[in-house]
Amino acid sequence: MSILIEDVLLGGRDTNVFIEGNIIAEIGRKQEADIVLDGRGKACIPGLINAHTHAAMTLFRGYADDLNLQEWLEGKIWPLETKLTAEDVFWGTKLACLEMIKGGTTTFNDMYFFMEEAARAVLEMGMRAVLSYGVIDLFDEGKAEKEIEATQDFIRSVEALKSSRINPALGPHAIYSVSRGTLESFKEMAMDRGFKVHIHLAETESEIKQSKEIYGRGPVRALEEMGLLGPWLVAAHSVWLADADVRLMGERGVSVVHNPTSNMKLAVGRAFPYKNMRAAGVNIALGTDGASSNNNLDMFEAMKLACLLQKFYTRDPTVLRAEEAVRMATGGGAAALGIAAGKIEEGKLADVALVSLRRPEMVPLFSLRSNIAYSANASAVDTVICDGKILMEDRRVDGEEEILRRAGEIARNVASR
Amino acid sequence: MSILIEDVLLGGRDTNVFIEGNIIAEIGRKQEADIVLDGRGKACIPGLINAHTHAAMTLFRGYADDLNLQEWLEGKIWPLETKLTAEDVFWGTKLACLEMIKGGTTTFNDMYFFMEEAARAVLEMGMRAVLSYGVIDLFDEGKAEKEIEATQDFIRSVEALKSSRINPALGPHAIYSVSRGTLESFKEMAMDRGFKVHIHLAETESEIKQSKEIYGRGPVRALEEMGLLGPWLVAAHSVWLADADVRLMGERGVSVVHNPTSNMKLAVGRAFPYKNMRAAGVNIALGTDGASSNNNLDMFEAMKLACLLQKFYTRDPTVLRAEEAVRMATGGGAAALGIAAGKIEEGKLADVALVSLRRPEMVPLFSLRSNIAYSANASAVDTVICDGKILMEDRRVDGEEEILRRAGEIARNVASR
Numbered sequence: 001m002s003i004l005i006e007d008v009l010l011g012g013r014d015t016n017v018f019i020e021g022n023i024i025a026e027i028g029r030k031q032e033a034d035i036v037l038d039g040r041g042k043a044c045i046p047g048l049i050n051a052h053t054h055a056a057m058t059l060f061r062g063y064a065d066d067l068n069l070q071e072w073l074e075g076k077i078w079p080l081e082t083k084l085t086a087e088d089v090f091w092g093t094k095l096a097c098l099e100m101i102k103g104g105t106t107t108f109n110d111m112y113f114f115m116e117e118a119a120r121a122v123l124e125m126g127m128r129a130v131l132s133y134g135v136i137d138l139f140d141e142g143k144a145e146k147e148i149e150a151t152q153d154f155i156r157s158v159e160a161l162k163s164s165r166i167n168p169a170l171g172p173h174a175i176y177s178v179s180r181g182t183l184e185s186f187k188e189m190a191m192d193r194g195f196k197v198h199i200h201l202a203e204t205e206s207e208i209k210q211s212k213e214i215y216g217r218g219p220v221r222a223l224e225e226m227g228l229l230g231p232w233l234v235a236a237h238s239v240w241l242a243d244a245d246v247r248l249m250g251e252r253g254v255s256v257v258h259n260p261t262s263n264m265k266l267a268v269g270r271a272f273p274y275k276n277m278r279a280a281g282v283n284i285a286l287g288t289d290g291a292s293s294n295n296n297l298d299m300f301e302a303m304k305l306a307c308l309l310q311k312f313y314t315r316d317p318t319v320l321r322a323e324e325a326v327r328m329a330t331g332g333g334a335a336a337l338g339i340a341a342g343k344i345e346e347g348k349l350a351d352v353a354l355v356s357l358r359r360p361e362m363v364p365l366f367s368l369r370s371n372i373a374y375s376a377n378a379s380a381v382d383t384v385i386c387d388g389k390i391l392m393e394d395r396r397v398d399g400e401e402e403i404l405r406r407a408g409e410i411a412r413n414v415a416s417r
Numbered sequence: 418m419s420i421l422i423e424d425v426l427l428g429g430r431d432t433n434v435f436i437e438g439n440i441i442a443e444i445g446r447k448q449e450a451d452i453v454l455d456g457r458g459k460a461c462i463p464g465l466i467n468a469h470t471h472a473a474m475t476l477f478r479g480y481a482d483d484l485n486l487q488e489w490l491e492g493k494i495w496p497l498e499t500k501l502t503a504e505d506v507f508w509g510t511k512l513a514c515l516e517m518i519k520g521g522t523t524t525f526n527d528m529y530f531f532m533e534e535a536a537r538a539v540l541e542m543g544m545r546a547v548l549s550y551g552v553i554d555l556f557d558e559g560k561a562e563k564e565i566e567a568t569q570d571f572i573r574s575v576e577a578l579k580s581s582r583i584n585p586a587l588g589p590h591a592i593y594s595v596s597r598g599t600l601e602s603f604k605e606m607a608m609d610r611g612f613k614v615h616i617h618l619a620e621t622e623s624e625i626k627q628s629k630e631i632y633g634r635g636p637v638r639a640l641e642e643m644g645l646l647g648p649w650l651v652a653a654h655s656v657w658l659a660d661a662d663v664r665l666m667g668e669r670g671v672s673v674v675h676n677p678t679s680n681m682k683l684a685v686g687r688a689f690p691y692k693n694m695r696a697a698g699v700n701i702a703l704g705t706d707g708a709s710s711n712n713n714l715d716m717f718e719a720m721k722l723a724c725l726l727q728k729f730y731t732r733d734p735t736v737l738r739a740e741e742a743v744r745m746a747t748g749g750g751a752a753a754l755g756i757a758a759g760k761i762e763e764g765k766l767a768d769v770a771l772v773s774l775r776r777p778e779m780v781p782l783f784s785l786r787s788n789i790a791y792s793a794n795a796s797a798v799d800t801v802i803c804d805g806k807i808l809m810e811d812r813r814v815d816g817e818e819e820i821l822r823r824a825g826e827i828a829r830n831v832a833s834r
Contacts, residue, residue: 060783061780061792062783062787062788063783065739065791069734095777099777099778102777264725264726267731267732267734268729271729294792295788295791296778296792296793298778298794301718301721305722307483308678309681311684312688315686316684318483318485321482359821360519360817363475363478363824363825363828364476364478364825364828366480366828366832367480370478370482371478371479374482375479375712376713377715377796378778378796379794379795400777404780407780407781411780411781
């Protein structure tokens with residue numbers, strides 16, 4: 001199977017992008033292909049990479065907003081989560097995939113439960129994902145054993161799918177909810193088998209306090225002591241960090257995922273230390289977090305908010321420029337997740353979004369990156385290709401109506417259980 | 418001419434909205450109408466009110482981002498503005514109107530120059546607007562005289578249009594760019610003839626310093642001394658204010674316009690004092706500011722950013738709830754501009770937007786206001802009615818292609834002059 005995207009804007013000029021199988025095979029020459037897409041009036045960008053989310057939480061979108069963190073989690077979200085079934089997670093993940101595809105996202109990094117069902121949803125929807133079962137053992141040895149088993153079961157189930165689009169990862173929830181034993185055994189698995197480790201890190205000030213109570217040091221130092229800081233680590237949030245922590249994360253090759261919308265909505269009290277991260281050479285990715293703390297999965301909005309929050313917080317409008325946000329949402333995510341995507345380049349995976357330029361908010365076109373980071377939203381995306389297959393064309397995705405109907409029914413049902 | 422919107426979600430139930438002429442005549446009963454719109458799967462909301470913008474600056478979208486304020490204004494924007502012609506402003510305003518209509522905005526409050534052309538654009542596009550010629554006299558008496566004349570000419574030209582959709586207003590740019598004499602004569606005109614006075618107020622810390630140098634007091638106290646604080650005043654930004662200033666603004670019945678996106682992007686260094694404003698009973702509206710400091714005119718995004726910025730800045734996720742943001746973008750704007758819109762209610766002006774609920778980011782529908790303020794963007798709007806006329810149906814606006822083409826050409830041309 002081959003696809004030619006004809007006369008599309010890429011790198012400042014109109015060119016042609018030839019996809020063969022699941023690879024970007026050639027850029028420049030017009031050639032015969034099984035499918036020809038008209039790229040006129042469109043820009044070709046890498047499929048966006050949502051490097052931290054909890055996909056099935058789309059089911060809780062708008063269920064509990066404008067509340068204090070404790071009231072939100074303990075009073076609203078956790079009680080609903082205990083009622084979720086595998087079927088619910090399947091449809092919640094399908095809804096998330098649909099929303100992400102419609103916003104030009106081709107890959108996401110997910111942490112939740114009933115992850116076999118999440119994998120099935122991703123497989124059906126045609127996206128690429130790194131999936132981790134979210135482990136919480138609350139320092140209980142029996143629970144720890146079960147959670148590690150659940151992780152291993154999940155990994156085996158993903159391996160049985162034999163899909164190059166889905167990679168399993170390890171998902172210790174956070175330093176305050178997972179015991180040292182579990183973290184250390186995950187470190188072994190990461191080293192032995194090359195898994196990524198997806199964790200919430202330094203999201204709130206209270207996490208820092210809890211880490212000091214439990215481990216006698218902050219979360220970064222605790223992870224370092226356990227040997228968990230390394231290129232396998234994908235650390236979501238990474239807000240409440242000392243300068244020395246950031247430098248250490250840079251030295252160890254850790255990737256971080258900034259979630260500006262969630263950080264602002266949940267009022268975590270500080271902004272992601274972007275300048276320090278960049279100076280320390282930390283690889284920076286971008287995420288939306290789950291829909292219940294955002295409330296959408298729009299990576300365009302995340303790019304804009306990343307820039308705006310840094311400018312506002314540091315009182316410097318030159319900090320975090322448009323092109324840096326685009327990099328975070330593409331190449332930064334690809335590096336964090338270890339996938340050969342995030343760039344429109346020969347030899348890379350054919351994960352591509354075409355963005356329409358014939359929309360009022362995209363006119364004039366002085367700077368494509370400015371228009372993408374600051375002016376566009378998810379709806380500017382016209383066509384999405386993942387792994388060499390067209391997932392959306394002219395904004396149409398197969399099965400959309402059924403997903404909206406089923407997910408809507410299930411969400412109402414969950415809330416009334 | 419009558420329109421019936423059938424089976425549309427409004428106030429938590431499906432109902433019917435009957436529009437006769439330019440008025441919402443009846444809510445509830447199905448009845449015969451010249452045009453029947455299918456409201457199923459849609460919510461009926463008031464047309465949004467963008468209470469502070471510089472519409473024609475769409476021409477500079479993406480032209481100069483990520484720069485320091487001085488470099489941005491003096492090095493980039495002002496040099497281009499001196500080259501603008503009446504024709505440019507006409508097409509820039511058309512582009513802005515198109516973008517706003519496509520985002521459910523039916524009314525905007527504009528300040529710029531060549532405003533006769535802006536009025537012509539608004540008239541053609543079918544929107545409602547309060548338009549002011551932006552006066553800058555730089556404390557030069559000769560210039561002041563000319564600027565007041567230009568204002569009077571503009572008002573006469575709008576009056577000659579005899580359109581109930583366009584109201585002229587007075588537009589003294591800011592306290593540091595307009596002399597006392599001009600401000601005082603505007604006060605007389607506002608009192609005598611009922612005009613609104615649209616001003617930039619307390620946007621940056623340097624404005625406070627300049628006001629103290631010129632008037633020996635901050636901008637609010639200076640305006641109070643000139644008698645300009647009153648229900649006619651529409652004060653954009655209103656960020657750098659002491660508590661006592663806010664209380665005084667409440668007592669005088671001033672309206673303020675919060676522009677969260679612009680404030681963050683330009684790094685004004687403080688957040689709008691929302692809690693104080695609300696406590697002081699100040700009427701609060703919402704705006705996008707011009708496209709060159711935003712870079713879009715999406716009022717949904719402005720609602721979300723207003724909520725997120727307050728939560729983040731005050732470290733309290735309960736501050737500025739979804740419904741308060743929706744009120745700012747509708748009723749708050751209507752009150753600021755003195756128009757009988759901003760609410761879907763019998764007897765109000767027929768300025769209405771239908772928002773599609775059959776979109777991934779709008780599913781599930783636990784809370785319409787949460788989905789509108791936090792999840793939706795401009796593209797969720799399906800149909801727009803202003804003054805009883807349909808401006809957009811199924812996202813199609815008459816003349817869209819020509820506006821995109823002409824405005825794009827003009828922007829390129831301006832930049833190369």
